[in-house]
Amino acid sequence: MKLATAAALSARPVACNAGRVSARASCTSMAEGRWRPMRAGRMGGPRRPEGMHGNCTSEGLRNSWAGLESLARELEEGSTGLLDPSLFTGPRRAGAWRRAPTRPLPFDVIEQADRVLLMFDLPGIARNDVKIKVSQEGILTISVSRPAPQSTPPAGRSDGDAPAGAGAAAEEAEGAAAEAQPEPVVEAEAAAEEEKEEKAAEPQQTVVRLERPYGSFSRSIRLPKGVDADGIAAKMADGVLTLTIPKAARQQPPSVSISVDHAAAAAVDVLPAAIRPELAPDQALYDAADPQLRAAARLLQQALNAGDVWEEEARWTRIIEEYGGLDANWVPDLVGRAWGNRGNARSRQGRLREALADYNRSIAICPWSADPVLNRGVVLEALGRFEEAKRDYQAVLAVAPDDPAAWNNLGNACTGTGDWGEAAEYYGRAAQLAPAFSFALANRALALYQLGQDNRAIKEMRSLLRKYPDFPDMRAGLAAALWEAGLEAEAEAEWQRVGDPRYRDPAWLRGERRWPPRLAEALQALIEIRGVAAAAGGTTCASGAARRGASC
Incomplete structure (x- = not known):
């Protein structure tokens, strides 16, 4: 059983399991979450259902980046600037969020299907005090200024009055300057008098203490590939600056037919996974000054920021080929994840046999990681190998019993074998762990209907539609x-x-x-x-x- 966001379900249907798919369609045949015939994501406008990634069907295809987060942070915060702290560099695993170091003008990044939102907190900042500029190199710079409040002069003395006890020389200089000035016109005198009256009407104040930040601040961000810098729109409301950056239309390669050989993919052997978190390497032992590690980290980030699935696959392949034969303590960690992430890219192209082989290599190299096991389960489920998919999901849950995506996936695999009662139970566990996981709730409603609990199913459907009308x-x-x-x-x-x-x-x-x-x-x-x-x-x-x- 599959569930989709409104964005995903509004796309053109693609028969991913029908034997042949076009390259253009097959590149979106698998989402970063669950198996479905199109890529999903949140759209702007009406509220859409919420999921772990805003996707449908079985959650999976997690890019294995979260495990290298501490290493990336260490390299990023160094003085070399090895890793670009730009958009989309955080982990892509459900529930794993990267907390950036404290910086001036902190911001949030929210990616939707057709746009990217940057949200800056600017309390107490006037609209006219915000400047936004994009350079030819794609660097977005936000500049903000907030002048500090000033004490007003004592009553009876204007800002231009000389302080008490000023010397005669100052008075003579002022008089000479006045004599040198031309006779002011009537309009100038009237304007000066009006300004003087306005200042007199202002309340007198003395600045006693200043704790809020004042002055000029700026933040520069390198925009990622695939966005339209010319279409940036800014909105200031309630002390929050929101920049809406539309995504650029991608230039897809010419459409060609690709055979999805399910028989060949079904022939790939899949050994049971035994995930062993205790074998995870100690990243504190990695030498951050190792030039090969730094170069590999650059390639890793480029792969995560790839503009399309073909570029992504090529970068993961380069990491595997260039670093797979090295003898260094960080190689299994990084290269093993590259194998798994390349499997994700190949899965999205409908190349399921190759994807399964990549996942197998990743699992063998990184036996401590649950991600390639979960991702392999998604492909097995798509091939109709439901028992093997269940086995992979159960292996993930053995080490991560609080993973709602794995529970939801296990429910989906159970529907493939007709075990609707178990499916409803597993969907319920996913929703209990992640109450905003609306796809798990919707899956449960459908399973309940199959079990004959019609009234309860209808009630849960209505409840979801009240929250998500679309x-x-x-x-x-x-x-x-x-x-x-x-x-x-x-x-x-x-x-x-x-x-x-x-x-x-x-x-x-x-x-x-x-x-x-x-x-x-x-x-x-x-x-x-x-x-x-x-x-x-x-x-x-x-x-x-x-x-x-x-x-x-």
Whole structure:
């Protein structure tokens, strides 16, 4: 069973398991989370369902970067500037967030499907005191100035008055300067008088203590590849500066057909994984001054920031080829993760046999890491090797029992073997661990419906739709459940709000989406009877009632 964000489900369908896919489509055949026929992500506008990554179906394809975080931080904070502290350099593993060192003008980065948001806290800063500039080299600079409050002069003396006890020489110099000045015009005298009155009206103040920061501050950030620097928009509200940076349209290689050989991929042997966290290397023993380590770290970051899946694969391959044969204590850690991440890139291209082989190498080199095991499970699930996928997810949970993605994935694999009761239980555990994991909640609602708990399933669907009105999977599911319950009018209203045409395709619904059979049959009945009613010029209610031998 699969779940998708509204963004993902609104994309054009791609038959990833049909045997052949185009290169353009296959590059998005696997998300950074769960198996699905398109890449997902959060879109701007209405609220979308929340997931671990904003993705659908089984969570996986985690880039194995989190384990090298401490090393990267050490190199980044050094004086060499080896690692670029720009956007998208943090870990891409669910639940692992990188905390940057304290800097002036701290900011958050939020990536959506078609844009990147930078959010700066600027309390007490006027709009006119903020300057934004982008250089030819793609360096975004935010400059802010906030003048410190000044004490006003004592009453009876203006800012230009000489202090008491000033010497005669100063008075003579002032008089000479006054004589040298031309006779002011009437307008100038009036303006000066008006300014003097305004100052007199201001309250007198004495600055006693200043603790808030004043002066000029700036922050420069190198923009990542794939964004449109010319389209940056800025908004200042409630002390927060938000920069919206649209993503540039990517130039895709020419579309060519790629054979997804599931038979060959199914022939790849997969040994049971025994994850051993106690074998994880002590990164404190790595020599941060090692030039080869520093060069490898640069390549690693370039791979994480790659503009497309082909470039990403090429960079991971370069790390494997250049550093795989070295004898250094950091090599298994870095190269083993490169094998796993290259498997992710190949999975997204539909090259499942090669992806499985890469995951196997990563697991052998890095037996302490759970990421390649989870990712391998996603590919096994996509190939219909559900028992082996379950085994991988269970291995992850043996060392990380609080991983909601692994519980959700285990539930998905159980639906593949028809174990709907176990699936509902595992989805519930995922949602309990991560209450905002709406995909796990939606998966559970569908599983409950298959188990005959219709009222509870409908209640949970309605609850999700109240929070996420643009959740097509739940909207279509609710329409089907209401139709089966005999509530044709309400089912019609829900179905008319489903904008994704793929829900009209029973092959996609049962194959790619793996909806529960009961719900898929109900939705198909709704669609067929609506079609009959439209052809006959009658109402759906009349046709639905006739199906049940009742009246509207």
